Amino acid sequence: EEREKILSHIDDVEQAGDIIDLLKYDEDTAGGLMGTEMIVVNENWSMPECIRQMRMQAEDMDEVYYVYVVDNDDRLKGTLPLKKLITHPSVSKIKHVMEDDPVAVKADTPIDEVALDFEKYDLVAMPVVDSIGRLLGRITVDDVMDQVRDSNERDYQLASGLTHDVESDDKLFAQTKARLPWLLIGMIGGLCNSFILGKFEGGFVVDPALALFIPLIGGTGGNVGTQSSAIVVQGLANGSLDIKKSTQQLLKELGVGLLNGGIIALLVFIYNYFTIGHGHEVTTFAVSISLFCAVMFASVFGTFVPLTLEKLKIDPALATGPFISITNDIIGMLIYMSISSWLIIALH
Structure with a gap:
């Protein structure tokens, strides 16, 4: 009208x-x-x-x-x-x-x-x-x-965890509405991590040093996932990545994850071996193995999600935001706690 x-x-x-x-x-x-x-x-x-x-x-x-x-x-x-x-x-x-x-x-x-x-x-x-x-x-x-x-600008806001376009001069309610959904999802992710850690309370009694490396596991997985998704989103945006070659890109990212995960895990193992190794064998092995697995998962997941969103006609920039970080944080914690539990049983 x-x-x-x-x-x-x-x-x-x-x-x-x-x-x-x-x-x-x-x-x-x-x-x-x-x-x-x-x-x-x-x-x-x-x-x-x-x-x-x-x-x-x-x-x-x-x-x-x-x-x-x-x-x-x-x-x-x-x-x-x-x-x-x-x-x-x-x-x-x-x-x-x-x-x-x-x-x-x-x-x-x-x-x-x-x-x-x-x-x-x-x-x-x-x-x-x-x-x-x-x-x-x-x-x-x-x-x-x-x-x-x-x-x-829209992609940057999606990657920053904003659900729709918002400007600095927008009203208070509009800015809150744009920011709050992903903040609530992040809060739920944090509660899930707390639940996972609560179930593993006995493991920290056996080797308290395990708690020192919780930020390392979550942070590394989140960083790797964000890197992988950012490369894919950039490739899709500038046309250098063909969506028909998704399998090839996943295999390439798997290879990158193997190299990065192996190097990071080895360096952390050497550090732990010479600093806290004696009496903390569970932590020494659990952190390195978990880092390797978390990097591998984050590399593949960070590549798979934007490719899938692109096929579903959803803006793949969404994959570079909090979604990747929160998911990798939770999965990384599950990997760390699972491997630590297995090693505690095997070594004790």
Whole structure:
């Protein structure tokens, strides 16, 4: 109703019609972002006719990025470099000097893919076509950068544990509403850890030194998981990671986890052996084994979650936030307590 009210106040019927045509495209697609102000010439025009038409079209435009060439059915055929207007003033037809096969996107292409094309081909503007190649409009690089910046801000807030967009000048209730859900989930995660530790109270009696390494287990697992998920999310965002190669990425991350986990576990084992080793064999072995297992799990889990979210059409940036840290903290504690319990029984 508000849309119709605004459109009714536009006196220019042609402009109102253009707006209505654009409203049918989703706002997160090339069609929803494109503008229809552009210079279009026909491939069969002569150069004098082309220049005459360009002058007429350019009167209502602030910036001219490219001159697009279409056929009689309005299908995009190429672009006309301005240099050709100067060096070929008497050419018979535009199609003899135009540049063929221009980079274009379809109207239903997601904005993220459009941004990758701009980066890949280093363009300042890109034409938008329909399913049969007819020219519909054009997108400029500043339009895309606005969308990319908004997307990056949204991803950063998701990774920080904010459930929706919030600004520093938002009201108290709005900021509380955005922050509280993940804080409550974190609180539940902390209570779960407390429950796990409570069940292992007898183990701390046997070897109190076990309690000293609880932060190390949880912190290391959380850091590794965040690193893994951040690499995957970045790869998905810039197009360097193909979602079809999920298994390959998981195997690679498994290899990285083996190396990192082995090095960290070995260093901690050496430290514990020379500092608290005598009389604390359970702690010495339990911490190293648990660290290795926690790093392995966090590496694979941190890779698996964003890949799964991407397949489910959910923003994978969610995986770089508190979800990974809380889950790895709980699983790491379960691993540590389980291995410690087994070693206490085996060694005592």
